[in-house]
Amino acid sequence: MNETCTGATHSGWCDHLREEDLPAFEEVLQQALESAEIQQALRATGGMITSGDLCALTWEARESIAASAAAEYHGLLRLRRANMSARASGQLPAALAVLVPALAGIAAAVFLFVGYGLHLASSQPQLAGELQAMGWICAGVTGLGLLADLIWLMVTAIRNRPGADPGTAPPAAPDTDDSLKVWRQAQDWRRALLVRGILPFLHARMEEARNTGTTTR
Numbered sequence: 001m002n003e004t005c006t007g008a009t010h011s012g013w014c015d016h017l018r019e020e021d022l023p024a025f026e027e028v029l030q031q032a033l034e035s036a037e038i039q040q041a042l043r044a045t046g047g048m049i050t051s052g053d054l055c056a057l058t059w060e061a062r063e064s065i066a067a068s069a070a071a072e073y074h075g076l077l078r079l080r081r082a083n084m085s086a087r088a089s090g091q092l093p094a095a096l097a098v099l100v101p102a103l104a105g106i107a108a109a110v111f112l113f114v115g116y117g118l119h120l121a122s123s124q125p126q127l128a129g130e131l132q133a134m135g136w137i138c139a140g141v142t143g144l145g146l147l148a149d150l151i152w153l154m155v156t157a158i159r160n161r162p163g164a165d166p167g168t169a170p171p172a173a174p175d176t177d178d179s180l181k182v183w184r185q186a187q188d189w190r191r192a193l194l195v196r197g198i199l200p201f202l203h204a205r206m207e208e209a210r211n212t213g214t215t216t217r
Contacts (some may be wrong), residue, residue, distance in 0.1 A: 016070065038199075045209050057148065058206055072192045079182045108139040115135055
């Protein structure tokens, strides 16, 4: 009775849903079509409409159906944007931890090379001394940066090492709170889409089929 509903077989995209959320819409649609409630209603139509017919009709009307859960969907998009911004902010210190020692190392090499070159050439001894001093300062910054990176890696490894009892070890998932908020909002959107959008639409189409007394195909 249940026929596979694949969005790829239908052309066009939904204005209310982003492309990455179309598979979620399909999953909720399949959940509705496979539910006992819809299966019983389908049998009551006496074959006047099938699950494949309902799938195609629902997919074609996905824009208006998605609008029934617009509030939850907009909340989901807001949380996603906030989560992405938080992730980008969290990556900035890591990028600086890599860039600072690298840039300081390059500067140290340049200053020392030029400074000692001038010193060996006995040209501008004052400038040569200043360049050598700046080179050694940059070299010190490079060493401190590398040491800090090493300590950070060791601390991270200690935090993420498996505990003696796997059942008591906390999950090693970054941004757990933000990701959980996004997941919960996604579940709220799916429920609203199912209850306020897809189920009423399916029942309305089956009622129309019963009233007309003809098949939809």
